[in-house]
Amino acid sequence: MNSLELQVVLLWTAVTVYVAATILSLVSVVFRKPVLIKFMPILAVVGFIPHTAAIILRWVQTGHFPYWGKYEVFSSYPWALIFLYLAVVVLKRDLRLSGVVVFPVALFMVGMALTGSTEVKEIPSSFLTYWLGIHVAFAKLAFGSALIAAFFGILYLLKERVEITGKENVLTQMIKTPVTADYFSYQFTVFSLITMTIMIGSGGVWAYKAWGRYWGWDPVEIWSLVCWFIYGIILHLRTTMGWKGRRAAWLSIIAVFIVAFAFFGMPTIYETVHEHLEY
Amino acid sequence: MNLLKRTAKTLASPLLAIVLLVIILIASVFGAVLYADSVQALIIKDINEIVFHSNWFLVLNLLLLINITGCTIRQISIAFKRYKKMKAKDVQAKKLFLSPLFHIGLTLIIMGAYVDYFAGFEGNLPMQPGVTVADSRENYLDLDERPLSNKKYGQFSLLLKEINFKYNSKGAISSGLVTVFQEGEAAFSQVLDSSSPIWLSMVSISKESFHYYIKYRVEGKNGFLIDDRSLGLDTTFPPDSTKYSRDNFRPENTPYRFNIEFFPDVDIVKGQYISASYQLINPAIFITVHNGEKTVFSSLIKKGETVRFSDGNRFTFESVTPYLYLRVQSVLGTYILAFGFLVFTTGLLLYYTNNSRMGESQ
Numbered sequence: 001m002n003s004l005e006l007q008v009v010l011l012w013t014a015v016t017v018y019v020a021a022t023i024l025s026l027v028s029v030v031f032r033k034p035v036l037i038k039f040m041p042i043l044a045v046v047g048f049i050p051h052t053a054a055i056i057l058r059w060v061q062t063g064h065f066p067y068w069g070k071y072e073v074f075s076s077y078p079w080a081l082i083f084l085y086l087a088v089v090v091l092k093r094d095l096r097l098s099g100v101v102v103f104p105v106a107l108f109m110v111g112m113a114l115t116g117s118t119e120v121k122e123i124p125s126s127f128l129t130y131w132l133g134i135h136v137a138f139a140k141l142a143f144g145s146a147l148i149a150a151f152f153g154i155l156y157l158l159k160e161r162v163e164i165t166g167k168e169n170v171l172t173q174m175i176k177t178p179v180t181a182d183y184f185s186y187q188f189t190v191f192s193l194i195t196m197t198i199m200i201g202s203g204g205v206w207a208y209k210a211w212g213r214y215w216g217w218d219p220v221e222i223w224s225l226v227c228w229f230i231y232g233i234i235l236h237l238r239t240t241m242g243w244k245g246r247r248a249a250w251l252s253i254i255a256v257f258i259v260a261f262a263f264f265g266m267p268t269i270y271e272t273v274h275e276h277l278e279y
Numbered sequence: 280m281n282l283l284k285r286t287a288k289t290l291a292s293p294l295l296a297i298v299l300l301v302i303i304l305i306a307s308v309f310g311a312v313l314y315a316d317s318v319q320a321l322i323i324k325d326i327n328e329i330v331f332h333s334n335w336f337l338v339l340n341l342l343l344l345i346n347i348t349g350c351t352i353r354q355i356s357i358a359f360k361r362y363k364k365m366k367a368k369d370v371q372a373k374k375l376f377l378s379p380l381f382h383i384g385l386t387l388i389i390m391g392a393y394v395d396y397f398a399g400f401e402g403n404l405p406m407q408p409g410v411t412v413a414d415s416r417e418n419y420l421d422l423d424e425r426p427l428s429n430k431k432y433g434q435f436s437l438l439l440k441e442i443n444f445k446y447n448s449k450g451a452i453s454s455g456l457v458t459v460f461q462e463g464e465a466a467f468s469q470v471l472d473s474s475s476p477i478w479l480s481m482v483s484i485s486k487e488s489f490h491y492y493i494k495y496r497v498e499g500k501n502g503f504l505i506d507d508r509s510l511g512l513d514t515t516f517p518p519d520s521t522k523y524s525r526d527n528f529r530p531e532n533t534p535y536r537f538n539i540e541f542f543p544d545v546d547i548v549k550g551q552y553i554s555a556s557y558q559l560i561n562p563a564i565f566i567t568v569h570n571g572e573k574t575v576f577s578s579l580i581k582k583g584e585t586v587r588f589s590d591g592n593r594f595t596f597e598s599v600t601p602y603l604y605l606r607v608q609s610v611l612g613t614y615i616l617a618f619g620f621l622v623f624t625t626g627l628l629l630y631y632t633n634n635s636r637m638g639e640s641q
Contacts, residue, residue: 212606222311229304240293
């Protein structure tokens with residue numbers, strides 16, 4: 001079995017685990033079995049191990065951080081997402097609940113990766129710098145935290161409704177008050193803004209090394225700036241205008257779609273130096 | 280006085296910051312939409328001129344700069360007042376300055392961008408081995424001298440000894456040994472490539488690209504000149520490791536269309552033309568010439584050779600010259616911006632780690 005075949009086997013193993021975790025989350029929500037959510041971190045670890053091995057093998061095979069082509073981009077994004085999930089669960093057990101959104105998204109992304117070309121492409125020399133690795137790593141963390149922030153935004157809205165109707169579901173049961181959901185959403189919004197800031201900064205250094213300019217109004221650059229503005233505005237509204245709770249929840253939900261469009265939609269629609277999704 | 284105070288208060292208000300950020304955000308989205316191929320086809324003007332380099336966008340950013348500066352000054356003064364009331368040893372007292380810190384960073388970022396936009400300098404210097412190039416206005420190509428640029432020419436001269444060119448798994452890499460002359464004397468020598476620029480105070484000189492210039496001549500049956508030019512082949516992104524191509528090149532005022540493949544050191548392996556080495560040793564071009572719908576020539580021509588097209592005209596491959604293109608940039612604005620970014624990120628990180636419950640719902 002060669003390196004590529006082994007990678008695909010490892011990714012399929014991870015997919016299988018993520019499928020199991022997605023089913024588990026569906027069962028727990030639909031059949032009201034909150035106890036099942038406790039198993040999510042275990043499944044995350046079980047899936048994360050072969051996923052990590054596949055990423056390392058790809059890195060060794062290509063000689064660069066996996067950021068080139070659909071296969072590499074969509075296998076490393078869910079890896080970062082699961083990594084973020086495990087990291088936050090270690091820090092705060094209550095956050096294991098976010099697996100309900102993390103696993104289906106990770107599953108979808110690995111599925112996308114497996115539809116991409118696994119061929120090793122020669123990449124432009126401008127893409128061979130550690131700064132790009134830092135830029136890409138923080139982009140993944142920014143997306144992951146934006147996703148979790150939006151999830152807790154949804155949870156806030158659900159929990160708020162429970163306070164009116166009195167009807168709890170599995171998700172709302174696991175969170176004490178709407179304030180807790182709002183707080184978690186806020187924390188991940190902050191984390192997303194900080195990681196986006198580092199993403200843009202390191203991207204600027206990469207661009208300077210590659211093209212002699214730190215900013216070039218490339219469509220993806222502009223949309224990254226738009227995302228950064230949005231998260232900045234959300235936090236500014238929160239601290240200066242008191243936009244918390246319902247308004248902040250809706251903003252975080254809308255924001256994650258804009259981030260997803262900026263990161264995955266823009267490079268496929270526009271002619272851009274961010275040509276990593278062409279294959 | 281009242282009006283002045285009220286204006287100052289409005290200009291430094293958090294609400295204005297949100298309004299400005301939202302307008303800039305919408306403008307940016309609009310600017311990004313203009314990059315779509317279908318939209319570009321409808322616009323003759325430079326797309327950046329419509330939004331990002333337009334006066335109204337600059338004014339918006341200037342307002343944002345004034346607003347953030349005002350907010351920062353107000354925050355600092357409030358922080359100082361509170362700091363005086365608190366005990367100096369109180370850890371909480373120091374946290375008062377974290378919000379002004381990242382706002383200062385933001386101010387520096389915008390200021391840096393402004394300095395770069397208005398007082399920056401950027402130009403391309405082409406260099407040929409063995410020829411000294413002076414930092415004079417006429418030697419620059421694609422000069423971008425900003426309105427407030429204080430660039431004074433004649434600060435340096437450069438002499439390129441030779442261009443070293445190699446190809447490896449990372450692509451085509453070219454570098455040159457450059458001697459820098461200042462005030463008429465050789466100051467120092469340095470190998471110059473894209474990752475190791477020469478720094479002269481606030482000016483950076485880096486390798487932008489590497490070109491081969493092919494000089495050729497086309498003559499008619501009676502000896503009259505049809506075309507005589509140097510054709511540049513950009514080697515920044517070579518299509519493969521052995522040749523540099525230019526397809527569908529139409530020399531003006533001629534009936535021809537050329538497809539050219541250039542080999543720095545030609546060799547034939549298994550019936551394929553390749554470069555035996557990447558140094559300029561045995562240069563040749565494989566040229567296919569179309570005259571209208573007809574192909575009038577298709578063969579390899581070595582340097583110095585003359586061939587005849589089937590339409591009777593003659594083509595001479597006269598010489599080939601390598602050139603390093605250097606980018607000369609003033610980096611003051613970039614420095615301010617980078618420092619601002621560092622201050623902003625550090626401030627933001629410290630602010631939120633020290634005020635973790637700032638945004639929590641009550």
